[in-house]
Amino acid sequence: MSSFSRDLSECTYPFLSTPLYDLKQVGPITPGPGRGLGILGILGVPLPKLSSDQQDTVTKAKKYAMEQSIKMVLMKQTLAHQQQLMASQRNQVQRLQALALMCR
Numbered sequence: 777m778s779s780f781s782r783d784l785s786e787c788t789y790p791f792l793s794t795p796l797y798d799l800k801q802v803g804p805i806t807p808g809p810g811r812g813l814g815i816l817g818i819l820g821v822p823l824p825k826l827s828s829d830q831q832d833t834v835t836k837a838k839k840y841a842m843e844q845s846i847k848m849v850l851m852k853q854t855l856a857h858q859q860q861l862m863a864s865q866r867n868q869v870q871r872l873q874a875l876a877l878m879c880r
Contacts, residue, residue, distance in 0.1 A: 826834065
């Protein structure tokens with residue numbers, strides 16, 4: 777067993793039992809090195825131009841992702857509609873049962 781794993785097993789982690797609401801800033805805010813630089817700041821150089829084959833592949837991937845997203849949205853809407861219909865039918869059956877009991 778390495779000393780790192782042994783040290784972790786012996787540690788206790790002091791988790792907060794309640795959220796902190798009364799934090800106060802005590803000094804100036806200093807921006808970090810990645811502030812507002814975008815992708816150029818992360819890489820340090822601009823991205824290379826894509827070949828036409830690569831651009832076609834990216835376009836096809838975007839189209840596929842959009843189709844999958846639309847398919848998922850439609851599936852969720854269909855499921856929600858089916859659940860709503862089931863709840864409506866359940867309520868209707870309960871009303872009919874109550875009416876049948878009251879007519880006895």
